[in-house]
Amino acid sequence: MAHEFRDETDRDRYAMYVDGELVSVLDRRATDDAVSFPHTYTVPSHRGHGYAAQLVEHAVADVEARTTKRIVPMCWFVGKWFDEHPDKAHLLSRGTAD
Secondary structure (H helix, E strand, O other): OOEEEEEEHHHOEEEEEEOOEEEEEEEOEEOOOEEEOOOEEEOHHHOOOOHHHHHHHHHHHHHHHHOOOEEEOOOHHHHHHHHHOHHHHHHHOOOOOO
16 A cells, blocks of 8 residues: 655645545645644545554654744544653743743
């Protein structure tokens, strides 16, 4: 199975495709200092394979590598992902004055 992640900037989302078929999306909203993830969706017939978690991991790594913006996990699934990956908690407050 070929997995492909796309940054679909024209649709304000990250998307994951398996063998050319869309399986999961992660909506994104960006401001000057933050990127929020308000919604994660996996096509029902593709649920249970961990695609959403893989997509969130990809998106978080992309934001970390390409920006200094903090991440705002508005979606419960993204919030849960951060709970399960405490090593990435610094991304939640990065670029802000403490």
